[in-house]
Amino acid sequence: MTKAELTAHITAGFTGRVQVLENNQPEPYFIVNPDDLVAFARYLHDDPALQMTFLMNLAGVDTGERFEVVYSVCSYQLKHRLLFKIQMPRDNAEFDTVMQVWPAANWYEREVWELFGMTVRNHPNLTRFLLADDWNEGFPMRKGWTGTDFIPLPDRG
Amino acid sequence: MAEELRTEDMTVNMGPQHPSTHGVCRLVLTVDGEIIRDCVPVIGFLHRAIEKMCENRTYAQCIPLMDRFEYCTSMSCNWAFCLAAEKLGDIKVPERGEYLRVIMGELNRIASHLIFVGVTPMDCGALTPFLYTFRERERIMDLFEMTCGQRLTYNYIRVGGVAKDIPPEFIPKCREFLGIFEEKIRDYEKLLVDNPIWIARNKGIGIITPQLVYDYAISGPSARASGVNFDIRKNDPYSIYDLFDFDIPLGTNGDSYDRFNVRVNEMRQSARIVAQALDQLPDGEIRAKVPLKFKPNPGEVYSRIENSRGEMGVYLVSDGGPKPFRMRARGGSYNHLQAVPHIVKGLKIADLVAIFASMDIIMPEIDR
Numbered sequence: 440m441t442k443a444e445l446t447a448h449i450t451a452g453f454t455g456r457v458q459v460l461e462n463n464q465p466e467p468y469f470i471v472n473p474d475d476l477v478a479f480a481r482y483l484h485d486d487p488a489l490q491m492t493f494l495m496n497l498a499g500v501d502t503g504e505r506f507e508v509v510y511s512v513c514s515y516q517l518k519h520r521l522l523f524k525i526q527m528p529r530d531n532a533e534f535d536t537v538m539q540v541w542p543a544a545n546w547y548e549r550e551v552w553e554l555f556g557m558t559v560r561n562h563p564n565l566t567r568f569l570l571a572d573d574w575n576e577g578f579p580m581r582k583g584w585t586g587t588d589f590i591p592l593p594d595r596g
Numbered sequence: 597m598a599e600e601l602r603t604e605d606m607t608v609n610m611g612p613q614h615p616s617t618h619g620v621c622r623l624v625l626t627v628d629g630e631i632i633r634d635c636v637p638v639i640g641f642l643h644r645a646i647e648k649m650c651e652n653r654t655y656a657q658c659i660p661l662m663d664r665f666e667y668c669t670s671m672s673c674n675w676a677f678c679l680a681a682e683k684l685g686d687i688k689v690p691e692r693g694e695y696l697r698v699i700m701g702e703l704n705r706i707a708s709h710l711i712f713v714g715v716t717p718m719d720c721g722a723l724t725p726f727l728y729t730f731r732e733r734e735r736i737m738d739l740f741e742m743t744c745g746q747r748l749t750y751n752y753i754r755v756g757g758v759a760k761d762i763p764p765e766f767i768p769k770c771r772e773f774l775g776i777f778e779e780k781i782r783d784y785e786k787l788l789v790d791n792p793i794w795i796a797r798n799k800g801i802g803i804i805t806p807q808l809v810y811d812y813a814i815s816g817p818s819a820r821a822s823g824v825n826f827d828i829r830k831n832d833p834y835s836i837y838d839l840f841d842f843d844i845p846l847g848t849n850g851d852s853y854d855r856f857n858v859r860v861n862e863m864r865q866s867a868r869i870v871a872q873a874l875d876q877l878p879d880g881e882i883r884a885k886v887p888l889k890f891k892p893n894p895g896e897v898y899s900r901i902e903n904s905r906g907e908m909g910v911y912l913v914s915d916g917g918p919k920p921f922r923m924r925a926r927g928g929s930y931n932h933l934q935a936v937p938h939i940v941k942g943l944k945i946a947d948l949v950a951i952f953a954s955m956d957i958i959m960p961e962i963d964r
Binding site: 462464466468494496498500501509515520522541542543568569570571579589591592 | 645652826831
């Protein structure tokens with residue numbers, strides 16, 4: 440499906456609970472409420488016209504004002520793709536795991552938990568992942584994080 | 597009364613630093629004798645915080661970091677990052693620049709698959725193919741060296757095009773390599789594909805079903821060996837791949853044997869693409885006019901290319917400044933290693949080494 444067809448299909452199929460983010464990229468971009476995350480993921484995966492079986496990427500983002508989690512999904516069968524994201528307040532960032540829809544989300548969510556300090560509800564294995572086992576310097580991917588040997592480069596003009 | 601005999605499962609640490617783990621990885625195995633009951637990958641030994649470092653550097657300074665993201669196919673990593681930045685900055689790459697990118701990208705894919713074709717038999721105990729494949733890889737390294745001065749981390753593909761034009765002796769040398777390459781591929785096949793020991797070690801071992809491909813987001817040759825016809829160069833063409841005539845090799849069984857054959861055949865197709873690109877190579881600019889302090893438009897983009905290990909995707913957020921606001925790169929191995937425990941349960945330890953190799957997992961791409 441093209442970008443316009445995908446946007447029309449999803450706004451009609453997931454009525455009222457999805458917001459379209461306009462951009463000039465070739466794939467559509469949606470914002471969903473964190474409470475609707477699992478339902479939306481299930482809908483994308485199971486709808487016969489969408490069949491979003493391929494979780495390509497899952498990235499946490501700290502915008503400075505809030506936390507976002509961005510999902511990039513694609514269909515192995517139908518080859519189309521889209522992005523969607525959830526937004527959460529910085530002081531209370533909690534979202535549900537989508538592992539029951541895309542098992543590949545397991546490690547991505549562990550990474551978001553470890554590097555950003557967002558809580559992933561119902562995740563079976565939130566344990567130290569990329570960082571050292573005795574790491575106690577906070578959440579390094581947050582904006583404004585400072586570590587003992589982390590020196591921001593000067594901005595030259 | 598005779599003491600009752602019993603057995604119990606044993607926990608064995610495989611690595612860190614097992615020679616066949618393609619980087620520093622640790623696998624915690626629960627074994628019943630030789631049979632694997634459980635396998636837990638422990639990663640992070642090569643974590644260099646590339647994503648955090650990118651937030652602290654300009655776009656041009658990020659490209660050498662992407663070389664280190666996955667050093668067997670540095671060209672593709674440069675390319676994926678530049679493609680994302682170009683999408684945000686709305687930059688059109690000149691035609692000659694696109695052709696040079698395709699030539700380098702496909703030569704790099706051949707070089708990476710040559711490492712695979714050499715190293716995978718080594719993990720099964722056959723040392724000879726390694727010496728043969730590295731002889732041919734050396735020719736590609738020479739081509740890269742004469743183009744950009746580097747043999748492993750190239751920093752060649754830049755935002756808007758490529759860093760340098762190819763020297764005049766590149767094209768004859770490259771044609772010479774392509775001329776002998778088909779014969780060399782047949783040599784590898786003679787050594788391995790029809791070899792009964794190789795077949796016994798790999799056929800029917802480590803089967804990845806299409807369902808496992810979908811569940812664990814397996815991509816690239818490892819997915820195509822399971823019959824999942826998905827290649828970004830065909831399905832979501834980037835650059836100028838729609839101008840070339842090439843096939844997508846597919847497997848049927850999804851076992852280690854098919855994964856090997858798919859990659860061997862992919863080298864043939866890559867050689868075909870390089871030959872076509874050399875024939876059609878136009879004259880002109882190699883790089884669009886991009887200011888040194890490149891500032892893309894604010895926005896978000898996920899762009900992806902077909903790397904030799906699977907989908908290489910870059911999610912890039914720009915706030916309009918000279919540095920990326922957020923960069924998340926995704927390599928195929930991340931998902932492949934995640935799927936390994938589901939493939940190896942019930943198999944023997946020696947099979948795990950062969951399966952690990954047959955999926956072409958490389959650790960820097962996972963730890964970043």
